[in-house]
Amino acid sequence: MKIQRQGRNLQAPLFFSRTRTKIRFTEDFRLGFRHGLPIALGYIPVSFAFGLLAVKGGLPAWVATLISLTNLTSAGQFAGTNLILAGASLLEITFTTLIINLRYLLMSLSLAQKLAPDLTLVQRTMLAFGITDETFTVAALEKTEITFSYMLGLIVGPYVGWGTGTLLGGIVCTLLPPTLQNALGITLYAMFIALVLPPTKKSRSILLVVAVAALVSSILTWLPVFRFLSAGWRITIVTIIACLFGAKFFPNGSHQQ
Amino acid sequence: MGRILLAVFLMALVSYLPRVLPMIFLRKRIQSPFFQSFLSYVPYAVLGAMTFPAILYATGDTASALVGLSVALLLAFYEKGLMTVAICAVLAVYVFQFFAL
Known part of the structure; x- marks a missing residue:
């Protein structure tokens, strides 16, 4: 990159x-x-x-x-x-x-x-x-x-x-x-980490958005109540929540042109 | 077989539509700062959601997955290339499993 x-x-x-x-x-x-x-x-x-x-x-x-x-x-x-x-x-x-x-x-x-x-x-x-x-x-x-x-x-x-x-x-x-x-x-996941880690070092808002995404994704995966969600739905829901969080609290993140 | 091919065609159609519709109908840049900001966070949120906690189950056992995760985190922190990080994580898992079993 x-x-x-x-x-x-x-x-x-x-x-x-x-x-x-x-x-x-x-x-x-x-x-x-x-x-x-x-x-x-x-x-x-x-x-x-x-x-x-x-x-x-x-x-x-x-x-x-x-x-x-x-x-x-x-x-x-x-x-x-x-x-x-x-x-x-x-x-x-x-x-x-x-x-x-x-x-x-x-x-x-x-x-x-x-x-x-x-x-x-x-x-x-x-x-x-x-x-x-x-x-x-x-x-x-x-x-x-x-x-x-x-x-x-x-x-x-x-x-x-x-x-x-x-x-x-x-x-x-x-x-x-x-x-x-x-x-x-583990190939794809290692690649994901290589993609996402460098920008989180430079921007606190990105770090927090990634953290929120990881947290909500883990909750949806591990809580039995949400077992019915397919992986595709889980990614969609997590993405919407984490991005709403980012847009609300860090509307002018340093990564945006 | 005809029914199966029809099913494959329908699957292809509903895989393509969500990808192509925004490309066709949203050729102008979005003006709303809130939505712009929202969309700018999408790739990071997708990456976080795809990686965690799925990476822990990617190798068959959590211990080797943690080894792979640590190696990937370390190399990514020093901003090594995608290929390097991926290959080193695979090797780390392979070697760990070789000695652990």
Whole structure:
């Protein structure tokens, strides 16, 4: 996250501008791609497990992969696929998946504020497809505006990783050594910590918002009364509470431009 | 199979709609300072909510998860890259579980 986009400050004469645009596209794409690699790595064991479960449950490997490539969401497609396997009605499958995915409304809304203004509608609708919890947070914590090429680069790796992991899990259908599988389980969380800790050192308001989020999330997880909440709903509720807290008590946090 | 594919299509649709609707209909910047502030906190809140307490259950046993968490916290505090933090945490968990079992 510390790498600066050097292309930003290049002052090339006007007649070079086409080449310059090209260079900037490639640079932004490569930077995004680099930022996406740990996400891709973290997705492989999760999507592997998804492929495994789906095929064990009776779906062909290509259908499992198709689900991953068209849904690109962990909690939503796990739940939806479970319901397919359980023979649930189409309405129930659709509704449950929608509820779990509602949190993307907030993320898309937040990210839309950071996109470079010159993006076309088609480009926006393309990028929207690649918003996940992980790609969103990485993009949202970028210091500069989000360009089309940066976001595209960021999405490509995780998308390929998510699809490949599912296919492998579906085909292999035998477990990785359990110890390695366990150890890989921490990948995404370690990445989350690497993302969230540095800004909390610089801003007290961010630190408190993260603390509130962690606290409320733990309460919702551990209190038996809230057991009925799915992971997707939990994230949505916690996000709303923690952000209301931040906006009410620290409306002018130092991280805001 | 036709019914399954229809279900997959519907799932894809309701996964995409919440992502794309704000992108289409909110092309102007939001003006309300309160809502701006609210949205600026979203990524941090999402990260906090996703990480805690889920990280404690990510490795099969709480002890190794705590080891991984500590390593990640330490390296993140010194602002190491995402890849470094992720790989070191995985290695720490793996080594810990290797000796603990």
